[in-house]
Amino acid sequence: MIHHRHMQGVDYYQLLEFVGPTHPADIMLPKLTAGQLACNSGWLCPKYWSPASNRIVLSMHLNVIKAGSEIVIVDCGVGNFKRRPPSPSQDNLNTPVLDWLRAIDCPPERVNHVVMTHLHGDHVGWNTVRQGDRWVPTFPNATYYFPEVDWNHFSKRFFSGVLDPKGSFEDSILPIACADRMKLINGGDEIAGLLTGIAAPGHTPGQLVYTMSAGDETCLFAADTMHHPIQVMYPHVSSRACEDGETAHRTRVSILQLAADTGCDVLPAHYFGTKGWRITRSPAGFDLEIPANEF
Numbered sequence: 001m002i003h004h005r006h007m008q009g010v011d012y013y014q015l016l017e018f019v020g021p022t023h024p025a026d027i028m029l030p031k032l033t034a035g036q037l038a039c040n041s042g043w044l045c046p047k048y049w050s051p052a053s054n055r056i057v058l059s060m061h062l063n064v065i066k067a068g069s070e071i072v073i074v075d076c077g078v079g080n081f082k083r084r085p086p087s088p089s090q091d092n093l094n095t096p097v098l099d100w101l102r103a104i105d106c107p108p109e110r111v112n113h114v115v116m117t118h119l120h121g122d123h124v125g126w127n128t129v130r131q132g133d134r135w136v137p138t139f140p141n142a143t144y145y146f147p148e149v150d151w152n153h154f155s156k157r158f159f160s161g162v163l164d165p166k167g168s169f170e171d172s173i174l175p176i177a178c179a180d181r182m183k184l185i186n187g188g189d190e191i192a193g194l195l196t197g198i199a200a201p202g203h204t205p206g207q208l209v210y211t212m213s214a215g216d217e218t219c220l221f222a223a224d225t226m227h228h229p230i231q232v233m234y235p236h237v238s239s240r241a242c243e244d245g246e247t248a249h250r251t252r253v254s255i256l257q258l259a260a261d262t263g264c265d266v267l268p269a270h271y272f273g274t275k276g277w278r279i280t281r282s283p284a285g286f287d288l289e290i291p292a293n294e295f
């Protein structure tokens with residue numbers, strides 16, 4: 001599925017591999033209580049939470065930004081034919097992402113920049129495609145930008161023999177380095193004159209979020225600082241996938257403060273929709289406004 005938003009000088013597309021109630025709420029957000037979910041059910045159901053299965057709704061997608069001759073992809077989803085037995089919903093997918101890219105006039109060979117927020121398996125999948133028994137860069141002419149702190153963290157882990165539980169370092173990250181297409185980046189770095197990175201550690205040590213301005217609109221690609229809108233109300237709730245929950249909490253609060261202060265459109269990595277969330281301050285912390293009837 002393709003979602004599209006036009007901004008001044010920029011076309012932004014979301015290419016959805018899938019969206020659905022895939023993750024058990026009590027496992028994915030262990031500090032969230034059943035009571036907190038229940039008292040928010042009016043706006044959570046059914047779009048963001050399925051009470052019958054107690055699963056939260058997440059999407060897996062790629063963000064594609066087209067501005068003149070620049071084509072930038074922010075995060076690369078799960079990818080095709082990647083074996084991910086620990087995550088049944090992500091195992092061995094076969095979705096028409098390459099056809100969608102051609103449909104929006106962004107064929108793989110024309111993509112210039114592929115930008116990672118962090119190096120978890122559900123963000124790096126389309127970095128590579130299978131060619132025979134090898135994995136090769138999907139975007140042969142692109143520079144791939146990896147957060148330097150994450151590269152150091154995950155490569156050290158991999159090369160010291162620590163289990164690569166999803167196999168994503170080996171099939172989606174290492175082939176990019178071996179093909180000499182990798183560039184390491186840090187907070188403050190700019191990409192293609194469009195994106196500026198901001199350090200957002202906690203979910204992974206080196207996670208970066210990115211701001212993008214187009215005319216008088218500013219988007220914040222907020223990565224996995226928030227997996228679910230309920231975390232705006234309860235910022236202390238980190239996900240099970242966060243490597244350092246306390247740091248992730250502090251980062252989440254700082255991102256929410258930034259969003260409230262600037263009025264930017266917040267686009268977390270697992271939220272489906274191109275308009276983004278608006279964050280305001282409330283007596284209890286933060287409030288959330290999600291655009292009505294976008295889909």
Ligand SMILES: [Zn+2]
Pocket residue numbers: 120122123224269270
């Ligand atoms: Zn993720």
